[in-house]
Amino acid sequence: MIEPNLSKELSDNIVDIPRNFDIVVVGGGIVGITAAVEAGRAGYRTALVAGDFGGKFLREGIPAGFYHENARFIRHCMRYRGHHGIVIGKLSLDMHQLVAEKDETVRQEEAKLRKQLDDAGVYVFSGAGRPLTNGMIDVKEENGNQIRLTWKRLIVATGLKAQERETLKHYTEVVEDDSVCEFNKIPEEMTILGSGVRACEAASLFQTLGTHVSIVTDKSALLKNLDAQIVGRLEEQMKRRGTKVYLKMRPVDIYKDSLKMTHIELASVDAEAERKGGRPKTEHTVISSTIYVPTLYKGNLSGLSQLRLDIDDGFIVTDSFNRTSLKQVYAVGGITGQCQMPYEGRIQAKMLIENLVAEDRDKPRRMMDVYQMPHFIHTFPEVASIGLTTQEASIEHDDIKVGLAPLGDEPGSLFKNDKQGFVKVIVDGKYHEILGVHIIGENACEFIAQVQALMVMEGTTMDLARIVHPIPSLSLAMEEAFEQIEQ
Template sequence: MNYDLIVIGSGPGGYVAAIRAAQLGLKTAIVEKESLGGICLNWGCIPTKALLKSAQVFEYINHAADYGIKVNGAEADFEAVIKRSRGVADGMSKGIQFLMKKNKIDVIMGYGKIKKGGKVEIKTADGSVKEYTAKHTILATGGRSRELPNLKQDGKKIIGYRDAMVLPKLPKSLVVVGSGAIGVEFAYFYATMGTKVTIVEFMDNIVPVEDEEISKQLARSFKKVGIEIMTKSSVEAVNTSGELCKVSIKTESGVKEIEAEVVLSAVGVTTNIEGIGLEDVGVKTDKGKVLVDKFYKTNVDGVYAIGDIVMGQALAHVASAEGIICVEKIAGHHPEPLDYNNIPGCTYCSPEIASVGYTEKKAKEAGYEIKVGKFPFSASGKASAAGAKDGFVKVIFDAKYGEFLGAHMIGTNVTEMIAEIVVARKLETTGMEIVKSVHPHPTMSEAIMEAAADAYGEVIHL
């Protein structure tokens, strides 16, 4: 019952931290109230990518004639698509079980709560309570779908992302409230499957955290496939008393009412910090986040926090990196603090979006004199051959020293291309070094080299 480390939460922050701790010789246990792998593996990153792959396959089949192939009578079996997604998630969760056994990590199923004196209380599903002792405890309890007061989720007509993954049938119409990654991924999935989709976004552009040119390109691509987009708009109320939801939307020109079978609330996530003992132990929080130092130690000795419940981007790969840094520090190593300005963000709608570093606007606001280069996929041989000419790569360099300030991409498979920029920025690569690094032809990734060349007036294929 005594451990060097207990990790509460087994998402991509928690399970990665536990594995790294075991590798470093710490006697480790992990606590999980639902399914190993947390939201990411069971209800987030992984099952949504399975759904999106089904949508992409369906889209390919529907456009097979563009590639010289005739296909007749293709139809989507919505239940089978959902079933496949759940199967993928279950397989990944079983993979985490294997990793726990392999690394000799004790898995304790139940609800974990920290107590004074390095104690962790765990309440199991049958109501029994056990107490464990740990020299160190990492809180990795993640987040859940945020609920707005005027958009209370009932799981049937007003739903969150979990419900959106397991709807019993394909809705004829859907209003998506919020156009962050979750919102636009589901908008693309359902629109491709045949649902009439409307996106409502409060900000000036969809995917508002992205570079403005990326946002505008995605809006163009979405409109081409029939997705309606309402920006500078907010859902004021939803009347669910009838067969269809009556959605009142405040726009610049007044209040509009539209009808939809289902309303998906995708207005972000809120942290799971209630009921885990923070107040009892005296752990400091601010605006729903646990306060930590650069190695994720809280103000209470022996208590640490990582992932969505601390400041920083609420992304799986961020949580994993934080978990590794936290554990290495606990084990007496000297890890580098995480550079939160070099975290890639990826959105898996179609076309995909990937970005890292400064947007053009933020670079200017930071006082940089900049060089900007762009290369459209319409000029890429590989993109033309693949029938994927939508989108572009945009790169931003500091004009004085050539520092790689940021990159923003929209197009097919760009989420697989962004890592080059992350590594380049980590290694302090300059713009001309990218230009002079030979990229393979024909590939989508050539667009990075071409965009960098465009920034320096040396682009060949434009």
């Protein structure tokens, strides 16, 4: 990896920096870095134009993951205290050390990414890129220098751009995605205005760290596009652990008291305004020191106007092979409006490079099947899902079979007191092809990987029966759920 604006030796010999590349990747987030690394490893002369090296992955993803792992440890200590002969005293957090270790973790992850690029022979240009339609790109480096590069193929991986928040602009208590994990002390109360994956993950994290959490959403469920039984169990578990959940509710008034605590008055989304007050009657009042509003995003189109690509609702339009409306220009990750999660974008980037190699060798290309892309939600308990939900399978298939096994009930399990989770499998009634698997419980995100491998190969329940699971382990529940279908 060569960074022209950082390396004094290279800046003194600027003529030695390559200007012509097989592939130029625009976007320094994890998706762009993955595309550049894979292209370099495939033998292409590759440049990465990174205006913000690491992007949201380093600024938000790694800190959130770090705190999640700490919260998981705390949860295990609290959960098993007094069980299995485990004796644990009072737990406390050293926030100074915690923040210092978080910062060090971010530095280590950045070093790993830079080493991957270096090992793959990728040239890194730190600065803003402005691609042109004639196979060129102007790069304005951080030190003010401007360099023009040429490309045979251009990959746009500029990711997402936060939309400006319309509400609560003048409240300093409000945090968004870029600041929710930037704290020097654990907030005593947190109200989350919104639903979805980020809202649920933040609620689980801060509740475990000792914060009194409330979630307020105008939706009828905390998560969408997931199996209703899984979502219902997650809501149940979050409430049982102390999180207050207000569904189909909306704020109608927000004010501060004399102690500078924020009061949020809630009313039903179906409530009609009272004649005198001009607003619906308050049904609940939430008092909070911190308010988290999950950020809304659009595609980051900065610097791309010269390409004049087809855009739909703020995202670049691509086909099944990530090709844009301009020849030899591709787009991957959040900028496409499809794979907005980092793990999805990375797979998309890897498959794109694989297809470019296949195209150059006159070999068949592969399309990414979004249906076979697993979804991970790092809550407590974890949620992992792949394929069709029960409702979707019932619509698309005439005959389906469903198996369900609670975690902790399988013979040989050491986790008898873990009754919160279960595995739900859905298969085609005739051929027993796996249509969907949904898991809630400890380590659910790790269990789902073996199912994805089988689904890619159009595997059946018999194929899964051949997988050997260790005893004792929670993964035996997967085997139990599939065996129910065979009975």
